[in-house]
Amino acid sequence: MTVAPTPTVDLAQVQRRTLRVLVAAQAFSGAGLAAGVTVGALLAQDMLDSTSLAGLPGALATGGSALAAVAVGRISQARGRGPGLVAGYLTGALGSVGVIAAAVAGNPALMFFALFVYGAGTSTNLQARYAGADLAGPAHRARAVSTVLVATTLGGVVGPNLTAPTGELAHALGIPHLAGPFLLAAVAYAMAAIVLAVWLRPDPLLLARTLDAERAAEAPDDPGRPATRRRGAGVLVGVLVMVLTQFVMVAIMTMTPVHMDQHGHGTAAAGLVIAIHIGAMYLPSPVTGRLVDRYGRHAIAAVSGLTLLAAGIVAAIAPADSVAQLAFALALLGVGWNLGLVTGTAIIADAVPLATRARTQGVVDLAVALAGAAGGTASGLVVAAVGYPLLAIGGGILALAIMPAVLVARGAPR
Template sequence: MTSTTSAGTTAHISDPAQAQHRILRVLVASQVLSGAGLAAGVTVGALLAQDMLGSTSLAGLPSALFTAGSALAAVAVGRISQSRGRRPGLATGYLIGAVGSAGVIVSAVLDNPVLLFIALFVYGAGTATNLQARYAGADLAAPGHRARAVSTVLVATTLGGVAGPNLAAPTGTFAETLGIPNLAGPFILSGAAYALAALVLAVWLRPDPLLLARAVAQAKEADAAAANPTDDSAHTSEGRRGVVLGALVMILTQLVMVAIMTMTPVHMHDHGHGTAASGLVIAIHIGAMYLPSPLTGWLVDHYGRMKVAAASGITLLAAGVLAAIAPGDSVALLALALALLGLGWNFGLVSGTAIITDTVPLATRAKTQGLVDVSIAVAGATGGMASGIMVAATSYPVLALTGGVLSLALLPAVAATAYRR
C-alpha cells in the first residue's frame, strides 16, 4: 500500500510493520514527557489548593477536577482521533493540558481559587491523553503483539512519572525566581512537558497509526469480500461482547485499585506512620502499576487475554485480603499488598485494552475507546469517593476485603465469554 488514504497518512512508508516501529518510538518519547507533566502537577495540586484556601476542606477537590476533566477530554480526544486520526487527537489533548497548566500558574500568581479550579479541570485533559496514547500503540500491531505494543507505551510513562515528582523542589525554587509561588513551580514543568509531547506527536507521528491501519484493513476486507462474501452479523455480536468484557475488566480494576490506594495513606497515618512511610508504599504501588507492563504484554500475547484478565481478579483479591489482615504497624506487608494491587491493575489494563482493540472495528475504534476511558475515569472517581465513606462507616480492612471480593466478578464474566467462543 503506497497511496495516501487520508490526511495524516503519508505515502513514504509502505510497510505497516516498519511504520509500527517508528510509531512506538515516537509514542515512547511523548509518554516520557507527558508522564513528567502528569506526575509533577498531581504531586502538588492538593497542596496548592490547601495553601490558597487556607483550609484542608477542599484540598481533595483537585483530584476530583482532574478526573472530571479527564473524563470529558477522553470523549473529545476519542472523537477527534475517530474523525482525523491519532496524531491530531493526542496532540490536541496534550495542548489542552498545557493550557490548563498555564492557567494554574496564573491563578497562583493572582491568588484566585476559582481560576485555579477551572484550570485544574482543563489540566485533566493531559491525564486522559496520556492514557489514550496506549491505544495508538496497538493500532498497527499484529494481533499476536498488540498487548506488548500497549505495554511499551505504558511503561514509558513510568520514566517521566518518576522524574516529575523529584523535580518538584527545583521547579518550585525556579518559580520563586520568576515571582511565581513555589507550589506552582511543578506546573511550569507540566506545561512545558505537555507542550513538548504535543509537538513530538504533531511533527513525528507519521504515518498516523489509526488512519494507516484503516487503509490496510480496508484493502484486506476488499480482497476477502471479493473472494468469499459472508454475513458479518456474528462478528458484530462477538465485537459487542468483547467491548463489554474489556470495559468491565478495566472499570472493575480501576474501581478496586483507586478505592484501596486512596485510603491506605490515611490508614497508615491513623497507625502512627509518617508521610515518608506512606510515600514509600505509594511509590512501590505506582511502580507495580507500570513497570511490569512489558512482562504483562508478553503474558497477554502468549497465554491469551482471558487468562490474564482472570489473573487480574485473583491478584486483586490477594491484595485486598493481605491489606485487610496486615497489622497497621507493618509497612512491609502494606507495601506488598499495594504492590499486588498495582500488579492486578496492570494485568487488567493491558488485557482489557487488548480485548477492546481486538474486537472493536477500526471504523469506530477511537470513539469507542474514548467512551471506555470515560467509564474508567468515572470508576476511579467513584472508588475514591466511596472509599472514604466506607472507611468512616466501617474500617479500612472491610474496605480492602470488599474490594478484593468485588474483583472476583471478573472471573464469571471471563468464563462466560471464553465459553461462548
C-alpha cells in the same frame, strides 16, 4: 483525511517508528500525570482544611479525563491519532498552569476547574496505548500496547520523586510549595505534544484504515472477520475489566498520601510510595503483554482481580508507620491495574473494527474515567466515615467482580 495507498510500505518498519515516537512522548507525559496523583489531594486538604473533600481533586481530574477521552477519540477518528493526542496533551498543560495560578491566588474554585482541565493529560496518556495497537497484528496487540505503557514509567517514577525539589523551586518563585509538581507537569505535557506533532508520521490509525480498506476490497467476503455479536460482547467484557480495575486503583491510590500525612509522613515519603505505585502500574507492561498474548485475555483478567484483592488486604493491615508495607501494597495495586488495563485494551482492540475504532475507544475510556472519578470521590467519604483500612479491603473485594464476568466470557461459544 485519508492516507494514500503505498504499495511499497514496510509495515513492520512503520510500526517500529510509531512505537519509538510514542515511547518518547509517553516518557514526558508520565511526569505530567504524576503531579496530580502525588500532591492533588494534599493541595485540596491544605486549601479547604478538610479531609472529607481530599478525594475531590482526583475525582475532578478523572472527570476531566472522561470528557477528554471522548474528545480525543472523536478528533482521532476524524483526523488521526496524532492530532487527537496533541490536542489532549496541550489541554493538560493548560490545566497545569491553571492549578499553579489557583494556588497563587488561593482560589479553590479555580483550582478545581483547573484540575478538571488538567485531567485531559491523564486521559491522553492512556489513549496513546491504542495508537500502539493500530498497526499490530492480533497475536502481538497486547505487546504493542504494553510497549507504549511501559514508557510512562520513566516520567511516572521520576516525577513523584521531584516533589520536594519542584516544591522548593516553586517556593523560590513565590508559588505555594504543593503546586511545584504542576510546574513539571506543564512542561512535560507540552513536550509530549511537540514530539507527537513533529514525528508521528505516517499516522498509524489512518494508515491502518487505508490498509484495511484495501484488504476488504480484495476479499470482501472474508470468513475470518469476527461476527458483530461477538464484537459487542467483547467490548462489554473489556469495559467491565477496565472499569473495575480503574475504580479500585484510583480509590485506594488517592487516599494513600492523605493516610500517610495523617500519620506524620512527609511529602517525600508519600512521593516515594506513589513513585513505586506508578512504576508498578507501567513497568510490568512488557511481561503483561506477553502473558496476555500467550495465555489469553480472560485468564490474565482474572489474575488482575486477585492481585487487586491482595493489594487491598496488604494496605488494610499495613501499620500506619510502615512506609515499606504501604509501598508494597501500592505496588501490588499498580500491578493489578496494569494487568487489567492491558487485558481490557487488547479485548477492545480485538472487538472493534477500524472504521469506528477511535470513536469507540474514546467512549470506552469515558466509562473508565468516570469509574475513576467515582472512586476518587467515594474514597474521601469512605475514609472520613470508616477509615483507610476498610476502604482498602472493600476495594479489593470489589475487584473480585471481574471473576464471574471473565468466566462467563470464556465459556461463551465463539
